[in-house]
Amino acid sequence: SAVISQKPSRDICQRGTSLTIQCQVDSQVTMMFWYRQQPGQSLTLIATANQGSEATYESGFVIDKFPISRPNLTFSTLTVSNMSPEDSSIYLCSVELAAAPDEQYFGPGTRLTVT
Amino acid sequence: GNSVTQMEGPVTLSEEAFLTINCTYTATGYPSLFWYVQYPGEGLQLLLKATKADDKGSNKGFEATYRKETTSFHLEKGSVQVSDSAVYFCAGGTSYGKLTFGQGTILTVHP
Numbered sequence: 001s002a003v004i005s006q007k008p009s010r011d012i013c014q015r016g017t018s019l020t021i022q023c024q025v026d027s028q029v030t031m032m033f034w035y036r037q038q039p040g041q042s043l044t045l046i047a048t049a050n051q052g053s054e055a056t057y058e059s060g061f062v063i064d065k066f067p068i069s070r071p072n073l074t075f076s077t078l079t080v081s082n083m084s085p086e087d088s089s090i091y092l093c094s095v096e097l098a099a100a101p102d103e104q105y106f107g108p109g110t111r112l113t114v115t
Numbered sequence: 116g117n118s119v120t121q122m123e124g125p126v127t128l129s130e131e132a133f134l135t136i137n138c139t140y141t142a143t144g145y146p147s148l149f150w151y152v153q154y155p156g157e158g159l160q161l162l163l164k165a166t167k168a169d170d171k172g173s174n175k176g177f178e179a180t181y182r183k184e185t186t187s188f189h190l191e192k193g194s195v196q197v198s199d200s201a202v203y204f205c206a207g208g209t210s211y212g213k214l215t216f217g218q219g220t221i222l223t224v225h226p
Contacts, residue, residue, distance in 0.1 A: 031212045042204065042216045043159075058213075092159065096212050102147050102166060104214055106159040 002027035002097055002105055010111040018081045021110045023093035025074045031096035032070060033104070034078045038089045049076040049093075083114045117142040117209045121217035128195055128224050136190040136220045138179075138205035147208035148172075148181055148188040153219075154201045162190075162203070195224045 003026045013019050023032070032049040047055040047068055055068035070076040080087050090109040097105065122137040140148065150162040150172070163172030168183035177192045188205060205217040 033213065042218045043214075044216075045213055048211065048213065094214075102208065102212075103161060103164065104212065105161065106151075108158040
């Protein structure tokens with residue numbers, strides 16, 4: 001496995017502002033992903049974070065709202081832009097490790113509340 | 116597209132009872148299948164997996180068998196403990212490593 005850290009662990013933000021979430025992994029990574037878990041619901045994939053290029057977004061998610069960076073193999077950021085209360089969720093990064101292909105490991109999540 | 120359907124919850128059991136949580140999938144081809152667990156206040160953890168038909172994944176007394184004929188991957192445990200209380204998610208691996216999750220099943224085990 002690997003140690004996956006996310007910052008911040010939680011935040012309370014005002015509507016109209018933006019928050020950037022960081023994800024850092026201590027092992028060699030092949031793939032990185034960002035998911036959203038809305039209150040009481042399952043996980044939904046937001047996008048695949050591609051190293052050195054634009055992220056690949058899933059249907060219903062756009063770059064203007066959720067810009068993602070991945071400057072190197074083990075670090076990525078997700079920004080939630082122009083927030084509204086509907087963005088209140090847990091945001092999780094996940095990784096596929098070079099040492100364990102076909103398995104995904106999740107970070108602890110960032111709990112975001114938008115007021 | 117791909118989808119994963121889990122049995123409706125929540126599930127409440129007494130300690131040492133038998134557990135089954137149903138999971139079926141719809142996919143193009145034969146995806147890898149996973150069970151993840153989320154203990155109270157903790158992150159999502161991989162519990163077990165199976166990568167092809169008839170594979171059995173097992174961990175911590177939990178088992179699930181990849182059934183191609185019924186497109187199912189039901190989670191079972193012969194004797195649950197209070198410490199097994201958690202939310203369980205079934206997931207299917209789609210192209211390029213993406214995961215599609217079921218809706219999650221809350222399990223509560225009473226002493």
